[in-house]
Structure formats: structure tokens, C-alpha cells
Amino acid sequence: MYIPVKEILKKINMFDDFFIRALVAGLGVAFVTGPLGCFVIWRRLSYFGDTLSHSALLGVTLAYSFEINTAFSVFLVSSLIALILIQLQKKTNLPGDALLGLLAHSSLAVGLVVIGFLTFIRFDIMGLLFGDILAVKIDDLFIIWIGGAFILLVLRLIWKPLFASTVNYELAEAEGLNPERAKAIFTILMAAIIAISIKMVGLLLITGMLIIPAAMARNISDSPKKMVIFSIIGGLLSVIIGLFSSLEFNTASGPSIIAASLFLFILSLLKIKQSIKLKN
């Protein structure tokens, strides 16, 4: 029996190439940010996403300090910040956006201060903030694809209560869908996607990856399902275009991907203009 050992080895070797790794990682992230991003827009959670991702820096520094997995540590810190936010909302009279700003900037600041203490490790701050495709290792691919598949599976399971309560909380509650539980699980999923995508896009731009493809999708869709599908396609295209130009022009991977998604968003505006013209 002939076993194509050489071909298989060749395929495995393919993942040695940093660019292929980055591409596979980016596409995995885009599959998950697509549907989550739609919910971020529908539920008006843009600044919530920002706050969680800012706190990710603290997670990264903790990972270095205690030598644990970065994604795991970021996930823990982001979930913790989300919990603190919920508690502060209950216990103080401050408006939600003030609390979000407070947590976002203080966790970012604390993260940077901690980095200052860790003089024995050399940090690539730019890479942390804006993403670094060189940093994506084989392990990260596993975390992204397995973690991503898990996030999508859980989102599928809570879709009905989460979506229904997004449209109208009281309807969902009255008809027995338990919206509080769906909201709590969704918060954890947000922390998880930030944890697995931080190396690719960087912590300052993750929210962009969530919002911009979904915003583009909103412009061209008339039903929630369509919006989710277009959002995923938009994310995938942004990753492909962004990473190739990042390679070509030697720019940071995060900003390149986000710039590509902005480009797609602008194209989707043209479609809106067209449909308005058609109506007239």
C-alpha cells in the first residue's frame, strides 16, 4: 500500500511557514468574530468589548509572570473584569459608560505598570497592542480552532434566548427563555474570543474585528441570519486581504486586517446608496 508520506510531511511543513500559520489563525478568528460581532452591534456592546480587550494586557503580563498560557490568563482576567463590571453596575450610581471607561483604562494602566516591573522579560509592546503575525505558533492554531469551535457551538445553543432577549427582554422572559443566563454565557464567550484572538489583532483592535465586519454586513442584509453570514464572509476577506498586504508592505497584522475591513465597509455603503437610488 502506498502511503503519501512525503506529501503529508510537506503539508505539515507548510505550517512551519509563519505566514500560513497567521492566515489559518486569522481565518479561525474571523469565523467566530462574525456572529459574536453581530450581537455586539445588536446589543450595543462596542465599549464593553473595548473594556474587556484593554484588560487583556493585564492578562498577558500575568501570563508572563506566572508562566501560564497567554490565552488562558487573558480569558481569566477578562472574565473577572466582566464580573466586576456587573457588580459595580449594581452597587454604584455611576452610568454604564463611565464604569466601562474606568475599568478599561485602569486595567490598561495597571497592565503597563506591571510590565515596568518585569524588567527581566523583553516585551514587544507594539505586538501586544496591534498584533504580530510572527508571534503565532502551532499551539495558538489549536487554541484558536478548538476554542473557536467551542465558542460557536455554545453560541448556537444559546442563540434563541440571546436573540429573543436582544429583540425584547420581557418577551423572552415571559415566554420562559431565561435571558439572564444567556447574557451571562455571552459575556464569557466575549472574554473567550478576546483571549484567543489577541495575538492576531492586538488588544487595541480586537473590538474593530468584532464590529466592522458586522457593521458592513448590516448595510447589506435584511435578516439576522444573512447578517451573520455576511459578517463572517467580511471577516474572512478582511483577514486574507489584510494579511497579504501586511506581508507586502511590512505593516503590523492587526491594523492591516482592520484597514481591510474598513475598506469592505466603505464598499457596503455604496450598495446602500444604490438601493436608495433604485427606490427613487
Add this chain to the structure above:
Amino acid sequence: MNSNNNMLVKLNNAGYQHNDKWLVQGVSLTVEKGKIVTLIGPNGSGKSTTAKIALGIYKKIDGEVEKYTNKVGYVPQKISIDWTLPLRVLDFMILTENLKDETIDEALSLTGVLHLKNKNLGNLSGGEFQRVLLARAISKKPELLVLDEPVQGVDFTGEIALYELIKKISEELNCGILLISHDLHTVMSATDHVVCLNGHVCCSGSPIDVAKNTEYKALFGEQASQILTRYEHKHDHVHTSEGDIKKN
């Protein structure tokens, strides 16, 4: 457990307060299968609050509420749909439960809005939207229907037709209905039990009993009382939506 199998929801001395102000208190009522219970009362008398207590939307309540079913259809008094959601009537129909296409079509044609199925929810008029809300609530064939002013903004003939539909549904599905309405005329003829609220239960009973109650008269005036008592006579004719009168 309750020995009465027909019981759907039971409020026992229930009340709810918000910001140290009682919205409603001391409400006791039961909704049973095949029965229509109507809540009436002036603005701010706690009708919607009572409905939300019965539905379990408010958690921190005074007294007790026992719900014996999870198959609930709800038409809220106020609902605002965000433009950020691309939502067609069709998507809205399957919001809380997946339904077959025929079931959706059937419910939409019952309330007369089948032609709007693929329209964006944001583009509907107030009355059209109200019909969609009602269609959604009945489409899942619930055991308990809670209708908070279900025909607000619907045109006059439509209003009568929809109330007839509600009555028909309660008979066909044998479901219990908790109805909130300002429209004393149309509602009373179909109601089994009336609860008159004004921050508390000011009186309750059959429509005739309530109409004769002095507290009710004080609350709504003499005229409203006459409206109710008019239904004491048996109807020997029906008014069709075209305005004709048909003998039974």
C-alpha cells in the same frame, strides 16, 4: 400541588414595588383554561404590572404567584424594535419558538397580515405591527395568553374582528387569557371574569357584578356602568365587519 387541573396561573395577594413606591398590591386572581379574565382600571392602576407579575417578569414580588404552564404567549403593551436589528415579520414570528411555515402563515392570515410576512418589522404601521404581535403570540398555540391592550392602534372594524378572534382562540385552543383593555364595550361581552384595579383590586366578579359595584361606578362614572349592564341582555344578532346585522 393544585387539585384543579385547569389552573394556569394563580396570584395570591401579589404586589410589586419599585423605588419604594407600590405599583400594585394585594392582587389575587386565577386564570383557568378556556376562561378570559379581563383587567380594567385607569392609567397607572397597575394593570400591566399585574400582567408582568403573572408572567414572572418581575422576580422580587410580594405575595405569591404560581404558574402551572410554560406555554405562554405574550403581547406586551409597549415594545420598541431597534433599527440595528435587521428583522422581518417572518424572523419575529419564530423569535421564541421555531414554527413550521404553515403554522406561521395560518397565524398571520388569522390576524389579516399574511401579506406582510417578508416586510421589515420597522416599516410596519402601528396597527399592522399590533396584528403581527398578536399573530406571534397565538401562533405557538399557548396554554396561557397574556394580552396587554392587544388591539391598540387597530382600526375600528379590525378591533371588533380581533376581539372575536381572541374569543374564538380561547375556545378552540382551550387556553386561558389574561386580557388588559380600556375598551369596556367590546371586551365585556366576551369576558368571564373582570378584575377592576386601582393600585389594588377595587372589585372583581362577572361583568354584571362589577358594573353594579359602587366602587366601580366611583372609578369610571355612571356611564361606564351603563355600558357594562347593557350586556345583561342576550344578543340575538351579530354585527359583521361590513356593518350588516345578522340574526342568529
